[in-house]
Amino acid sequence: MSLRVSDLKVYYKTLKGQVKALDGVSFEVGDREILGLAGESGCGKTTLGKSLIRMDGRMRHIGGTVELDGEEMPIGDDRRMNAFRFHEVSLIPQYSMSALNPTRKIGKMVAELLHSRGVALDAGKLRGRLDAVGLPHEVLDRYPIELSGGMKQRVVMVVSTLLDPSLLIADEITSALDVSTQKAVAGALAAFRDDGLVKSMIFVTHDLSLTYQIADTIMVMYAGKLAEKAPAKEIVEAPRHPYTRLLINSLPEVGVRYADRKLTGIAGSPPSLLNPPKGCRFRDRCPLAFAQCEQEPPVVEVAPNHSVACWKA
Amino acid sequence: MLKLDNVTKVYRVGAFGGKTLTAVGDVSFDVRPGEVVSLIGESGSGKSTIGKMILGLTPVTGGSITLDGVPVAPGKEYYRHVQGVFQDPFSCYNPVFKADRVFQMIKEAYYPGVSAKDWAVRVNAAVRDVRLDPDQVLGRYPHQLSGGQLQRLLIARALLLDLKLLIADEITSMLDASTRIDVLNLLAELKERGLGVLYVTHDLSLGTYLAERTVVLRHGRVVEMGETDKVFGNPLHPYTRQLLAAVPRLHASWEEAEPVTDCPYHRGEASGGLFEAEEGHFVACARLESCPE
């Protein structure tokens, strides 16, 4: 088992109180597994990624544990996390491709970044990694503005994995790209796993049809909790949680026309996690809600490797 | 209604504008009332440049754009009928002001004579038209609203005018899959009310969902266009096929599309014009008898 997260709770401290962004989440990622993490914005996906790397000043580790390759990670201890950060687990943050320093050539930026992490640049390895994602070595002499979105995203992928982390987390890295570039970038990510550059991966996106292309397992989160987790095919073909079903129904597939079949979104929006609703957090948007949903549904394994938190599942 | 005839846009680029870049080359299509036309292409293919020329934000280098036979004349009268909504809704709002200030600006410019009370009634109606609850969105600051809500408010703002044509440039690409479909349905309702919509996107599945007609753009040139059913039911240009194959689908894994060959028509550099392959379906090259290769 590569990653084991048990009952993880991470809250944001705000003036109005605690935002319960991750509220008791448990899951595992196996060796060589790509876990797709899906859910609308505000469900806690980015918080989960950040928790495994570096908590920002307002995040608090309230409870639960994270084990990577059998070793517990001190996620609440910023200093002790240095040993793990980028070396064992690495993150490609949301919007990182737009955050590249515009005044630095790519090569210089990579060297500086490694230096700040206390590692010397291995130029041969860097070139090998550029080859692996299909970037010409000349990009090192270019400024970010001279690169296309897909190229910048690949630069960030290379930089994030230079220290050979065991686990790579990619947060919405394809959302700003057009479809053919999405395909190329997602393919390059999957190749990282296939070629053993990283052992396992968490691929975060709100787009289930994209996740489906590269993930082995898909985990759907809702309002800081796990809603459903199953092998990718099963999530798509036999979803059990009403939220997963509605997410899937809101996807326009090629060929579906408004005139023939009007698709519907999910009415309402995810709740604020400052005072999350009691019971099932999806209750006020759920077409199947009934009396029992005022109690919180436990996560139940309904089939091998298929867990759902819903009284009706 | 809207008509583009052989529209070309050449930008001067490089230091001192010494080089030129043809961002849009020889593009012709039209948008009729009550119709969504989707303009599809990858980033850099010239979609936004076309949108900006229609909105009069940048001049055409060659060709002409007319609305009901009259050349584009940016100004108050023109913007009464033609409005644009863009990818990043946040950039359209000033964070220090409440989001509904965008409505007030329309009143000041176009309806100074309308009483505050009547105006409030109109704003409420427009906000409901985009399926938002006025109580939940009016009087809030931009950061208190979601991207989908801000995007819909911008559409509501356009609806307060006597609108004929809406340019929607990548307006769904920053939205969640579930919110995206609400905004798409909203555009479809606008067309049912008689508006023309030019829907700009890189995502074919979104384009097919909405549009009566589709224009596929590559390097500023039209490679294929026509009735959406025909363009996607029977895609002829290898580039269109490649785009289709790249769309991630549920229930099906990515398939390999045939590579785009080295023919200058495929590269989108040569302009041999479009051939009518079947009724209402035009393509540049493809495996037609008239292909010069």
Ligand SMILES: Nc1ncnc2c1ncn2[C@@H]1O[C@H](COP(=O)(O)OP(=O)(O)O)[C@@H](O)[C@H]1O
């Ligand atoms: N810095 C922060 N301070 C307070 N609340 C936050 C902060 N960042 C995120 N949140 C809240 O935490 C929840 C989860 O957010 P996030 O992890 O960003 O979700 P996602 O990545 O799924 O969109 C949301 O309710 C969001 O409003």
Ligand SMILES: Nc1ncnc2c1ncn2[C@@H]1O[C@H](COP(=O)(O)OP(=O)(O)O)[C@@H](O)[C@H]1O
């Ligand atoms: N103001 C400008 N000056 C110079 N080149 C531009 C300008 N705006 C766009 N371009 C170039 O024109 C081409 C088309 O851009 P754009 O219309 O934004 O495409 P799209 O919207 O399809 O991504 C690109 O190569 C882009 O770099």
Ligand code: SF4
């Ligand atoms: S527990 Fe109840 S409210 Fe929650 S998803 Fe299941 S049926 Fe719906």
Ligand SMILES: [Mg+2]
């Ligand atoms: Mg996020």
Ligand SMILES: [Mg+2]
């Ligand atoms: Mg654009």
